[in-house]
Amino acid sequence: MLRIKGLSKRIPGGPKVLHDISFEAYEGDFIAVKGSSGSGKSMLLKCLALQESWSSGTYMFNGKDVLKEGWLAKQKVKQQVAYLEEKPFLYPEKTGLKNVIIGSVNQTPAWRRWTGMVRNDDYMGAMDLIEKRGLLDKAHTKAKHLSGGERQRMAVARALVHGAKVIVADEPVSGLDPHAADAVLSELKALCKNEGLIVIAVLHQGDWAERYADRILGLNAGKLVLDVYGRRLTEREKMLL
Numbered sequence: 001m002l003r004i005k006g007l008s009k010r011i012p013g014g015p016k017v018l019h020d021i022s023f024e025a026y027e028g029d030f031i032a033v034k035g036s037s038g039s040g041k042s043m044l045l046k047c048l049a050l051q052e053s054w055s056s057g058t059y060m061f062n063g064k065d066v067l068k069e070g071w072l073a074k075q076k077v078k079q080q081v082a083y084l085e086e087k088p089f090l091y092p093e094k095t096g097l098k099n100v101i102i103g104s105v106n107q108t109p110a111w112r113r114w115t116g117m118v119r120n121d122d123y124m125g126a127m128d129l130i131e132k133r134g135l136l137d138k139a140h141t142k143a144k145h146l147s148g149g150e151r152q153r154m155a156v157a158r159a160l161v162h163g164a165k166v167i168v169a170d171e172p173v174s175g176l177d178p179h180a181a182d183a184v185l186s187e188l189k190a191l192c193k194n195e196g197l198i199v200i201a202v203l204h205q206g207d208w209a210e211r212y213a214d215r216i217l218g219l220n221a222g223k224l225v226l227d228v229y230g231r232r233l234t235e236r237e238k239m240l241l
Contacts (some may be wrong), residue, residue: 001026002048002166002198007057009043009222017043018222021057025166027196030189032209034202034226035219035241041202044219045168048200049083050074082159084169088151090143096150097139100126100158129157133187149180153187160191167191169201173208185212207232 002025009018018040025031035041046052048059050066059066066077090099101123130139133153138146146154152172159167167188173181189212191197203209209216210232218226218241225240226233 001060001062003058003060004048005058005060007044007047007059008055009040009047009052010055016055016222018047021224023217023224023227025198025200027198028192029198029200029215030192030213031198031200031215031217032203032213033200033217033219034204034209036204038221039219039241040222041204041219042170043222045083045170045200045202048166048168049081050078051083079163081166081168082162082164084152084155084159084167084172086171086174087148088155090146090151090154092144093142095140095142096135096146096154097123097126097130099143099154100130100161103158103162126157126161129160130154133157134183147180148176149183152176152184156184156187156191164197166198166200169199171202171204173203174205181208188212 004024005022007018007021008016010016021044033041033044043052047054054067057067061077061081064073066074069077090096094102127136127139130136133156135150135153135157138150138154143151143154156167169188172188173184176184185208188199188201192199192214201213203213214230216226216228216233217224218228218237220241226237228237
């Protein structure tokens with residue numbers, strides 16, 4: 001369970017970009033975040049993944065106040081709350097399998113990423129998750145040769161291999177063709193339903209949020225102006241964003 005209360009974020013020497021955000025997320029939730037450019041969507045995800053520091057607020061994760069924990073505890077949260085960029089970084093000259101195993105910057109130690117050392121149990125776990133993503137035939141393909149949708153799904157496998165319980169995804173289907181976008185979002189939805197993951201994804205474009213999310217949060221100028229469960233947005237609600 002993830003509980004946010006009174007999250008605010010001020011850019012050092014600059015404006016306040018998030019204002020008193022509060023919400024809860026439970027196992028199996030697929031939450032979409034919508035809002036216009038500059039509304040604070042990406043900053044919200046980065047704060048949840050501890051990619052950005054908070055100015056004020058309470059962040060409860062699995063019953064613990066994250067912001068009061070020490071460095072090691074925060075590193076564990078970074079491992080369990082995986083941040084997926086719009087275009088996830090994969091080492092272009094390494095295979096999809098190697099990228100999954102060695103992890104992202106916040107998931108594994110630097111020496112592991114540099115050496116790319118692989119244990120047998122790492123290999124089997126990674127291959128299993130890659131197969132479940134429907135990418136077994138791409139496991140030994142260099143990342144630079146993967147399509148946008150394949151890169152996103154490899155990034156999901158990477159997060160899961162390294163213990164993610166929450167995935168925060170910033171426009172994960174931006175720039176993908178409809179078929180690839182459906183594949184990525186269907187995969188995230190299935191992870192929520194079948195494995196109890198929490199997914200919080202920025203899905204501002206099109207009707208992806210209404211088609212896939214159980215809940216829609218709307219931001220406007222850094223404020224939470226909308227919290228809707230399991231239905232399409234009305235025209236009035238869209239005007240709030």
